Amino acid sequence: MQTLKQLNKKHIYDRLHLYVFLIVLVAISFKVKYFFIFTIIYSLFLVIKMSNKYIFFLVILIISLYFFSINKKSKIDISITDIDVKILEIEKKDDNFYVLKGKYQKEIILIYIYQNFNYEVGDILQMKGNFTSPSEQKFQGAFDYKAYLNNDNIYYIFKCKSINYLKSEFTLNKIKYIVMKFYQNRLEENSFKYIKLLVFSYSDSATVDTTNYAKELYILHIFAISGFHILYLHKIFKYILSKIFYKDDLISFLSLFVIALYIIIIGSPISAMRAFLMLFLNNLFKKLDLKYTKLDIISIVFILIIIINPKNIYKSSFQFSFIISYMLIIFSGNIKKSKISNNLLVPLLSCLITFPLTINQNFSYNFLSLIISPFLLIIFTYLILPICYILMLFPFLSPILDFVFLFYDQLMIALGNIEILNVNFGYISFNYIFIYYIITFILLFQLSKNRFKKRWFFLLIFYLIFLLNINYLDPISHIYFIDVGQGDSTLIKLAHNKGTILIDTYNNIEFLKSKKIDTIDYLILTHSHDDHIGSLNEILHNFNVKNIIISKFDHYDYLNKEYYNFQTVVSGDSIYINSLKIEVLGPINENKNINNISIVLRFELENYIFLFTGDMEADEEKELISKYNEYLKSDFLKVSHHGSNTSSSNLFLNNVKPDYAIISVGLNNSYNLPSIETIDRLKKYKVYMTSLNKTIIISIWKNELYISTKK
Numbered sequence: 001m002q003t004l005k006q007l008n009k010k011h012i013y014d015r016l017h018l019y020v021f022l023i024v025l026v027a028i029s030f031k032v033k034y035f036f037i038f039t040i041i042y043s044l045f046l047v048i049k050m051s052n053k054y055i056f057f058l059v060i061l062i063i064s065l066y067f068f069s070i071n072k073k074s075k076i077d078i079s080i081t082d083i084d085v086k087i088l089e090i091e092k093k094d095d096n097f098y099v100l101k102g103k104y105q106k107e108i109i110l111i112y113i114y115q116n117f118n119y120e121v122g123d124i125l126q127m128k129g130n131f132t133s134p135s136e137q138k139f140q141g142a143f144d145y146k147a148y149l150n151n152d153n154i155y156y157i158f159k160c161k162s163i164n165y166l167k168s169e170f171t172l173n174k175i176k177y178i179v180m181k182f183y184q185n186r187l188e189e190n191s192f193k194y195i196k197l198l199v200f201s202y203s204d205s206a207t208v209d210t211t212n213y214a215k216e217l218y219i220l221h222i223f224a225i226s227g228f229h230i231l232y233l234h235k236i237f238k239y240i241l242s243k244i245f246y247k248d249d250l251i252s253f254l255s256l257f258v259i260a261l262y263i264i265i266i267g268s269p270i271s272a273m274r275a276f277l278m279l280f281l282n283n284l285f286k287k288l289d290l291k292y293t294k295l296d297i298i299s300i301v302f303i304l305i306i307i308i309n310p311k312n313i314y315k316s317s318f319q320f321s322f323i324i325s326y327m328l329i330i331f332s333g334n335i336k337k338s339k340i341s342n343n344l345l346v347p348l349l350s351c352l353i354t355f356p357l358t359i360n361q362n363f364s365y366n367f368l369s370l371i372i373s374p375f376l377l378i379i380f381t382y383l384i385l386p387i388c389y390i391l392m393l394f395p396f397l398s399p400i401l402d403f404v405f406l407f408y409d410q411l412m413i414a415l416g417n418i419e420i421l422n423v424n425f426g427y428i429s430f431n432y433i434f435i436y437y438i439i440t441f442i443l444l445f446q447l448s449k450n451r452f453k454k455r456w457f458f459l460l461i462f463y464l465i466f467l468l469n470i471n472y473l474d475p476i477s478h479i480y481f482i483d484v485g486q487g488d489s490t491l492i493k494l495a496h497n498k499g500t501i502l503i504d505t506y507n508n509i510e511f512l513k514s515k516k517i518d519t520i521d522y523l524i525l526t527h528s529h530d531d532h533i534g535s536l537n538e539i540l541h542n543f544n545v546k547n548i549i550i551s552k553f554d555h556y557d558y559l560n561k562e563y564y565n566f567q568t569v570v571s572g573d574s575i576y577i578n579s580l581k582i583e584v585l586g587p588i589n590e591n592k593n594i595n596n597i598s599i600v601l602r603f604e605l606e607n608y609i610f611l612f613t614g615d616m617e618a619d620e621e622k623e624l625i626s627k628y629n630e631y632l633k634s635d636f637l638k639v640s641h642h643g644s645n646t647s648s649s650n651l652f653l654n655n656v657k658p659d660y661a662i663i664s665v666g667l668n669n670s671y672n673l674p675s676i677e678t679i680d681r682l683k684k685y686k687v688y689m690t691s692l693n694k695t696i697i698i699s700i701w702k703n704e705l706y707i708s709t710k711k
Contacts, residue, residue, distance in 0.1 A: 016299040017326075022046060023306060026063050027313045032430055074155035076107055078131035083158065084166060085111065086124050088173050089267070092117075092204045101154075110134075110149060110157045119165065122174045126164040131156045132668075138483040139695040139710050141360060141427030141514040151311040176200055176265050186395040188402035190409070198388050201225050201266045213412035218358050218369040221320055221350070222380050225263075226271035229385070230279060233259055236389065249287075256280055270305065270312060271321040277301040294329045298322070316361070320354055327353045331444045347373040352440060356433040359425045363513040367421040376412070384408055425467055426516025432467060439463060471497040471516055477605055481638070481688070481696040482511050483710065486666030486673075487531040490612070490638065491515065495701075499577040503601070503612055504532040505539050511695070517543060521577055524549040526599040526614030528556060540564070549575065553590045553597040569599060571627065580605065585632075586616065588623040595641060596620040602634065606700045609633070611656060613640035613647070621652040632656045636698070639663045639682070643674020643689075650681055660686045660707070667691040 025042055029035040085102035092098055100111040111127070119125060134157055137144035149155070180200055184192055193210060196202045201224075203211060214220040237255040245251050256279070263272045278297050285292045302322060305312055312318045328349060351358075351370055359365050387401050428436075443456045473496070480491040487506030493515070494500070501522045502512075523545050525533050539545060545564060550556060552568040569575075575582040586600030598614025611634035616624075621640075624632060637658035640647035642665040661682050665673050674689065688696045694710030 017295050020299045020302050074107060076105060076156055078156060081130055082128055084124060084126050087121050090121060094205050108154050110154055112157060112159045121177045122171045123168045124166045126166055127160045128162045129158055129160040131158055139511050142510060151314050172265055183395060187398040190405035191391055191398045191402045194405045195388050197223050198385060201269045210409055213409060213416055216416040217412055219373050219376055222377060224271045225269055227275040230259060230272060230275035234279060252283055270317045273305060274301055274321050277304060298325050298329055319357060324350050324353055331448045347377050356428050356436050359428055363426055364422055364424045368418055372415055424516055424518055427514040476699050476701040479698040481662050481664060481690060482508050483690040483694045484508050486669040487534060488664045499580060505536055506531050506534040508535055509538050509542060519544040522547045522549055522575060524599060527551060527594050527597060528554050529594060551587055551597050551599050553587055585628060586620055586624055588627060591619060606703050608635045608700060608705060610636045612638040615641040617646040618649055621649055625652060625655055635659050637661045643678045645675035645677040648678050648681055653681060658685055662696055663689045665689055665691045
């Protein structure tokens with residue numbers, strides 16, 4: 001009681017948000033090493049200046065938990081092929097592919113099912129298959145599936161080949177699927193799709209189109225169950241309970257209890273947890289008559305969710321939820337005095353605050369969203385979400401109201417197709433994001449104090465223009481051997497954006513967008529196998545391709561050459577782009593084997609010679625040796641045919657004598673490439689492989705060579 005009396009006299013937080021900032025600095029420091037300097041300086045400041053040392057020690061405890069969490073190792077023996085697993089979640093990707101979460105040996109694993117799956121959550125199944133590790137990030141800015149799963153303490157994927165049913169047990173997750181099945185049998189397709197997303201926080205193959213539409217318009221966050229949803233439900237439950245009970249305290253308690261149960265059942269999404277905990281603490285502190293602010297509550301909730309799982313801080317859902325919440329709490333109060341409508345203020349502030357994070361998910365930004373997101377939010381708030389809850393109570397109305405959801409989908413499609421304001425920023429590094437938030441924070445701070453200064457607004461505009469033109473400021477030439485899996489693609493970017501050459505195209509669209517590629521000066525297709533041209537149609541649709549180079553002996557009958565500047569090349573031809581001369585060494589002669597009519601390229605970039613060989617095999621190698629002999633000598637050899645033993649003969653390698661050999665090959669591919677024989681022949685050279693090193697980057701500046709890899 002004495003403690004409560006003391007708390008009644010002052011705010012409970014004792015500047016708790018300052019300690020939250022310390023936790024954020026520590027989390028950043030594990031990813032960006034130089035931030036440890038800021039973390040140490042800031043820690044000393046808190047120890048010296050802050051009165052409450054107990055909170056500081058609490059933060060140290062949280063940091064210790066975090067350090068323990070990131071170093072946690074799985075105890076699963078991945079050599080085991082027979083497992084008994086309890087099913088916790090089921091997500092249908094298509095008719096013959098399901099992704100499950102299951103509990104095995106007290107750990108959560110992901111399970112891939114490549115067949116029709118008729119079992120339910122709570123079932124314990126005996127499975128045969130094999131464990132594999134999640135795929136790692138292939139290039140900077142790419143989706144890191146391994147980190148995504150590890151943040152949920154999932155370390156392995158089990159690829160299931162056969163299933164036997166053992167028994168079934170009750171699990172709280174099962175309620176969600178039972179209720180969803182009930183509504184699936186009573187609702188129209190579009191109605192059920194939206195209820196899955198907005199009520200059950202469940203996505204599958206049926207909801208992917210809607211979430212993609214929202215993602216393209218940068219409004220995906222409104223589909224997350226968050227503050228507005230929880231407050232909406234709280235009011236509904238309080239109203240219903242008020243018809244049964246009369247005591248306000250009991251009504252409030254039961255309403256919060258039902259919401260807590262609901263959040264647990266749907267899988268405890270972070271945004272929903274944040275919203276519920278803020279609502280719960282707000283009611284609790286009012287009941288205890290404690291002085292508090294919204295900043296107190298959001299800071300306590302931040303710490304609670306980090307204690308539950310310290311790696312939550314790296315989840316995009318956590319970052320979006322808390323960055324928006326903190327900024328709105330800090331700045332929106334005074335900005336509202338400018339008489340900006342709340343329906344406009346919240347989405348505009350959200351767009352500004354999440355701008356760099358959104359770009360790094362999409363690599364572009366459609367500024368049309370600044371105009372349309374308030375409009376779509378109003379429709380969502382006052383029409384879509386209420387109808388979802390109405391249909392939960394009266395599902396028989398679905399045939400009448402289903403058109404509303406179809407209309408919202410069609411509206412998002414129509415608006416998403418307007419690309420006039422869609423700007424490609426590419427991947428923004430952490431340093432540039434840090435600068436953006438400094439400028440934005442100062443701008444918002446001035447707005448909140450009614451001290452708006454135009455120079456900060458113009459500085460932000462100029463900074464965005466700088467980010468848009470950053471390629472022109474780069475004095476370094478880069479060659480990217482892209483990790484595309486079992487395929488081939490190499491990007492050459494000349495210094496100061498003076499030329500872009502793409503050699504082959506397979507599974508590379510996201511990488512090109514991440515590098516802010518808008519125009520491809522030359523698209524060189526070495527030969528017409530799918531693992532070298534598989535993304536050709538997407539390339540032509542998404543980028544301005546000025547010239548397409550193909551082998552004279554190859555055929556691309558399905559392409560309409562009238563719309564593109566096609567050039568066919570053979571040995572002896574050359575391609576010029578600014579000061580760079582690319583020589584075509586092959587093909588020399590026609591051959592029935594498409595691999596042996598691959599385009600072979602040689603060029604010199606600041607005194608370093610590169611040789612690209614497509615998928616050529618022994619026949620074309622012999623022709624090249626006969627015609628060019630020692631002229632084949634190169635510093636870098638792009639190894640032919642993914643390291644197959646039909647290529648890279650000792651005779652050929654003795655002529656090339658490369659310092660570096662680079663193999664584009666997929667990890668654990670079905671062809672067992674690269675071959676042991678080829679690796680043995682290359683052992684005298686420095687070998688890089690995309691399967692092991694991920695994307696390989698060669699950077700050249702003032703004749704100095706730098707080689708880096710994603711891994």
